[in-house]
Amino acid sequence: MDMKKEEHLDLYHQMVLIRLLEEQAAVLYQQGKIGGFLHLYIGQEAVSTGLISARKPQDRVITAYRDHGVAINCGLSANEVMAELLGKATGCSKGKGGSMHMADVKKNFWGGHAIVGAHLPLASGLALGDLYQGTDGVTICMFGDGATNIGYFHEAVNLSKVWKLPVLWVCENNEYGMGTTVERASAVSEIRQKAEGYGIPNGRVDGMNVMEVRQASLDALAHIRGGNGPYFMEVNTYRFRGHSMGDPERYRTQDEVHCWQESDPIGIYHNYLTGEKIASKEELDALDVQVEQEIQAAVQFAENSPEPAPEALFQDIYYEGERE
Amino acid sequence: MARITMREAISQALWEEMERDPKVFILGEEVGVWGGTYAVTKGFYDHFGAERVRDTPIAEAAIIGGAIGAALTGLRPVAELMTINFAFSAMDHIVNEAAKLHYMFGGQFVLPMVIRTVGGGGRQLGATHSQTPDAVFAHFPGLKVVAPGTPEDAKGMLKSAIRSNDPVMFIEHATLYQVRGEVPDGDYTVPLGVSKVQRPGRDVTIVTYSKMLEISTKAAEILAKDGIEAEIVDLRSLRPLDMGPVLESFKKTNRAVIVEEGWRSFGVGSEIAARIYEEAFDYVDAPVRRVAQKEVPLPYNRTLEQMALPQVEDVVQAVKEVL
Numbered sequence: 001m002d003m004k005k006e007e008h009l010d011l012y013h014q015m016v017l018i019r020l021l022e023e024q025a026a027v028l029y030q031q032g033k034i035g036g037f038l039h040l041y042i043g044q045e046a047v048s049t050g051l052i053s054a055r056k057p058q059d060r061v062i063t064a065y066r067d068h069g070v071a072i073n074c075g076l077s078a079n080e081v082m083a084e085l086l087g088k089a090t091g092c093s094k095g096k097g098g099s100m101h102m103a104d105v106k107k108n109f110w111g112g113h114a115i116v117g118a119h120l121p122l123a124s125g126l127a128l129g130d131l132y133q134g135t136d137g138v139t140i141c142m143f144g145d146g147a148t149n150i151g152y153f154h155e156a157v158n159l160s161k162v163w164k165l166p167v168l169w170v171c172e173n174n175e176y177g178m179g180t181t182v183e184r185a186s187a188v189s190e191i192r193q194k195a196e197g198y199g200i201p202n203g204r205v206d207g208m209n210v211m212e213v214r215q216a217s218l219d220a221l222a223h224i225r226g227g228n229g230p231y232f233m234e235v236n237t238y239r240f241r242g243h244s245m246g247d248p249e250r251y252r253t254q255d256e257v258h259c260w261q262e263s264d265p266i267g268i269y270h271n272y273l274t275g276e277k278i279a280s281k282e283e284l285d286a287l288d289v290q291v292e293q294e295i296q297a298a299v300q301f302a303e304n305s306p307e308p309a310p311e312a313l314f315q316d317i318y319y320e321g322e323r324e
Numbered sequence: 325m326a327r328i329t330m331r332e333a334i335s336q337a338l339w340e341e342m343e344r345d346p347k348v349f350i351l352g353e354e355v356g357v358w359g360g361t362y363a364v365t366k367g368f369y370d371h372f373g374a375e376r377v378r379d380t381p382i383a384e385a386a387i388i389g390g391a392i393g394a395a396l397t398g399l400r401p402v403a404e405l406m407t408i409n410f411a412f413s414a415m416d417h418i419v420n421e422a423a424k425l426h427y428m429f430g431g432q433f434v435l436p437m438v439i440r441t442v443g444g445g446g447r448q449l450g451a452t453h454s455q456t457p458d459a460v461f462a463h464f465p466g467l468k469v470v471a472p473g474t475p476e477d478a479k480g481m482l483k484s485a486i487r488s489n490d491p492v493m494f495i496e497h498a499t500l501y502q503v504r505g506e507v508p509d510g511d512y513t514v515p516l517g518v519s520k521v522q523r524p525g526r527d528v529t530i531v532t533y534s535k536m537l538e539i540s541t542k543a544a545e546i547l548a549k550d551g552i553e554a555e556i557v558d559l560r561s562l563r564p565l566d567m568g569p570v571l572e573s574f575k576k577t578n579r580a581v582i583v584e585e586g587w588r589s590f591g592v593g594s595e596i597a598a599r600i601y602e603e604a605f606d607y608v609d610a611p612v613r614r615v616a617q618k619e620v621p622l623p624y625n626r627t628l629e630q631m632a633l634p635q636v637e638d639v640v641q642a643v644k645e646v647l
Contacts, residue, residue, distance in 0.1 A: 094430030105432045110396065112429070115420050121386045122421065125393020125401075132349065132375065132399060139393075152416075155386035162381065316431035317465050319489040 008278050009287065011053055011210060015045040015266050016291045018069040021078055024295050025068070025085055029245050033303075034085045036098050041069035043240035046265035047172050048073045050213025051140065051235075054221055057108065058137035060126050064144060065100035065114040066239075074109035076102070078298035088305035095308045096316075116177075117147040120156035120169075127165035127230075138224045142170045146177025148191050157230070161198050164229035168220050169195065171234045172207065178243045179251035195232030207237030208263045211272065238263075325508060331501040333475035334440075335364050337482035338402065340511065342372055345400060348486055351378040352387055352404030352440075361406055362442060362501060384414035388439065392421050392491075395437040400486055408443035408495060409455050422491040423466030436489045438482070443471075444497040444535055444585060445633055451621035454629075456586040458534070459595070461493050462562035469562040470516055471495040473537030475505035477560055480514025488516065497535040497585075517564035521573065525555035528643050529573040531596050532583040533559040536615075536634060540583050543639035554643060562592060570596065571604050578609035579646040583639055588616035613642040 022040045029038045041048070044066075052061060052073040063070045071081050076092055084091025084102055092102050093112075100114035110126060113119035123141035130137040147153055148171060160167045171191045175182055182189050195202040201223065205216040213235060220231040238260040242249050249257075273279040328336070342348045349372075350356075350365060356379040359366035369377045380387050384405060391403035405411050411418060418439065425433040445454035462469045468490055472478040478496070485492040522537060523544055532540045537558050544554040555573045559565065574580050580600055582593035593614035600612055618632040 092430075093428065093432070096430050097428050101428050103429045103432055105429075111425075111433075113421075115416055118385075118389065118416050118421060121389020121417060122393040122396070124386060125390035125395070126397055127393070128390055129394040129397025129399050132394065133397065152385050152389065155381070155383040156389065158381060159383065159386045159390060163378075316427045318468070319426060319431075319434050319436075 005278055008273060009283070011049055012269060012273060012279070012284065013287055013291065014073055015049050015210065015269065016288055017078060017294065018045045018049070018072050019266060020291050020295045021072065021081065021298065022068060024299060025082070026245065028085070028299070034099070035087065036100075038099050038245045039066040039243065040239070040241040041066050043260065043265070044172060044174060044207065044237045045069055046210035046213055046269065047207045047235050047237050048142065050210040051142070051170060051217045053214050054217035055138070055140060058135060059221065060108045060110055060137060060139045061142070062110040062119050062123050062126065062139065063112065063142040064116065064119065064147065065112070066144070067100065067102050067112040070142065071102045071104070071109060071112070074104065075107045076104050076109065078294055079301040082298040082302040083305050086302040086305070087307070088302055089308045089312070090301070090305040094312065096312070117143065117150035117152035119143070120147065120152050121159070123167055124156045124159045124165055127160065127167045128163065130166060131163070136225055138166045138168055138221055140168045140170060142172060144177060145171060145173040145175070145182050145186065145191055146180075148194055149177070149185055157195065157198050157200065157232075160230040161200050166224050167230040168217070168224055169200075169230060169232040171232070172237055173234055174237050174239045176243070176251065179247070181251070190234065192232060192234040200230050200232045201228070202232035202234065204234045204236060207235035208265045208268055210265060210269050325506045327504050328475055328507050329501060330475045330478055330496070330503050330505070331362065331364055333479035333507055334482055334496065335366070337479045337486070338365065339368070341483055341486045342376065347398065348400045348402065349376040349378065350402045350404065351380050351391060353380055353382055353406050355379060355404050360404070362498070384410050385417055388414040388417035389421065391437050391439070392417060392425070392435060395435045396433055400436045402438045402440055402486060405439060405441040407453060408441045408457060409453050411439075411441055418461070418467070418493070419464055423464040426490070427466055434489055435491045438485045438492045438494050440494045440496065442496045442498050444499055445617070445622045445629065446499050448624055448626055448629060450624045454622040456617065458495055458562055459586055459591045462592070466491070467563060468492040468516055469495065470560060471497070471534040471562065472560055473500070473534045473558055474522070475503065476507050477514050479507055480512055481516060481560065484513045484516050487513070492516065495534070500535055500538070503538065517561045517566055519566040519569040520558050520560060521555060521569055522558045523554065523556040525553035525577070527553050527577055527579070528555070528646060529570070529577045529580045530554050530556045530583060530639070530643070531559065531570050531580060532556065533562070533592070534585065536583045536585050539634060539636055540639055542636045543643065546636065546640050547643055552643065552647065559592070565595070567599050567603065571600070574600055574604050575607045578607050581613045581615060581639065581642045581646060583615045583634060585634060586617055587619055588614055589619060591616055610646040613646050615639050615642050
């Protein structure tokens with residue numbers, strides 16, 4: 001893979017930033033500073049990091065509710081992500097979205113959608129917009145294995161094939177939809193088989209290896225940009241934490257979790273970078289320390305940020321500003 | 325001024341807006357090759373082509389979700405749901421996505437889109453194809469819900485809806501397509517969220533919209549023969565709801581009848597009556613009456629169906645009760 005050292009260090013930095021930001025978020029959640037639901041991406045960092053590193057600026061990204069990592073990979077700052085988690089006016093959604101609803105249109109990150117599967121038809125529409133306007137942007141749509149059992153998935157994926165839409169469907173198969181295994185919920189355990197049923201080219205990739213995800217994504221995006229219609233990528237991964245905070249995790253054993261933690265995506269990448277002599281252990285250690293400082297700064301920024309003003313309650317209900 | 329049908333008015337609005345702005349396009353079931361199941365888009369496919377008049381699979385979530393996505397890229401989709409009864413298959417995308425995205429992401433997402441759909445009973449289509457659930461959609465902040473009752477308003481309001489940067493539910497009525505009315509020449513718009521007095525009067529205020537405007541107008545003509553002059557306020561939009569003309573009329577007549585085709589419980593009439601009591605209580609001379617659909621799923625049998633739907637005589641009777 002033809003990557004400069006700085007690019008590698010940037011990806012490593014992103015992965016560690018996601019990990020530490022979320023570990024800090026879990027602490028703040030326990031302290032009651034973050035409300036609502038909090039779904040952590042820990043364990044799956046290689047998926048969105050590898051995937052989004054392969055996109056061009058004109059490529060749109062849309063994902064489900066486990067979106068903090070995707071936001072970071074799309075270029076949102078730790079500050080605005082943390083501020084959103086704390087519900088502050090400086091958050092990426094001005095404190096109105098919360099953990100599950102982060103976005104930054106300027107960075108082509110289209111959210112953060114919390115109804116399982118519902119953003120897949122939106123992805124088809126985003127891709128239709130690019131097709132209609134003759135741009136060469138691709139819409140990258142991420143979703144979990146659980147989303148492939150709901151009707152929206154089938155409507156959206158079917159439409160993408162019928163209209164030859166430039167969409168990269170990315171199923172993050174982390175083995176569980178909440179606490180239900182893929183085998184208990186899905187007619188086929190290889191999710192990519194569903195794409196097969198719609199005649200969409202597809203593949204599977206190891207989601208714990210950021211370089212493999214990146215290469216598969218580069219290939220898939222080139223295929224789509226060649227005017228060949230959608231592509232479907234199943235990425236096999238695992239979340240190390242519960243579905244959300246407060247998940248009793250009765251559906252899996254600690255042994256299973258530990259077994260997967262042997263394949264920590266950050267560890268794998270770390271070993272790759274040192275093994276290939278791209279970076280030294282000391283350099284990576286220094287990056288880890290730098291990220292810790294960034295996280296502390298982000299927490300400080302978020303805590304010092306103002307609450308949304310009371311008048312924000314009635315702002316942005318409509319574009320045209322009616323207030324009822 | 326030209327005298328045209330409701331169907332022609334809606335069709336003209338679509339055609340003119342598509343000629344005016346290349347970002348406007350249509351998607352929906354049978355909108356293209358077929359020409360629209362209510363023939364509103366007849367001839368569009370041949371003129372504008374398959375890219376701008378897009379036949380979709382029978383997949384309402386994909387139609388509305390797709391329209392939302394396309395709108396986010398700056399296009400102005402007009403998504404057609406063949407009937408409002410099928411909107412329930414897209415309810416998540418109407419309610420959880422279209423109505424929420426602008427607010428939930430702090431104003432970043434802009435959705436210049438229209439959902440054109442058709443409601444109403446009276447055509448013996450049975451319970452699943454005859455509903456008037458307009459009030460359901462009007463419940464959600466973030467959506468605009470409009471239901472014009474005249475060709476003039478239909479054309480002008482559809483143009484406003486297409487030019488609006490907010491998601492608009494544009495609800496037509498299946499039995500109004502043949503109704504004729506005067507329409508101004510040339511390009512004109514009618515604002516969304518503005519009620520209008522369609523018939524001036526002094527004795528009683530009838531508040532209504534869509535198909536029931538026709539029913540209420542017939543009732544007013546009968547009442548006029550008895551010397552009773554009813555003022556008819558046409559809501560035209562359910563959200564944003566413009567109570568101004570309603571209250572102004574009520575403060576003059578002190579009596580109101582609200583006529584809607586949907587069910588009475590938790591309906592448009594419930595909302596209007598509550599607002600009258602809240603905002604004009606000192607002017608109330610008689611209890612506000614509601615004329616609405618009987619609380620049953622609409623039956624197929626013609627006699628039973630008509631028994632369930634509001635009739636001209638029901639409006640006349642209700643007016644006499646408040647006088």
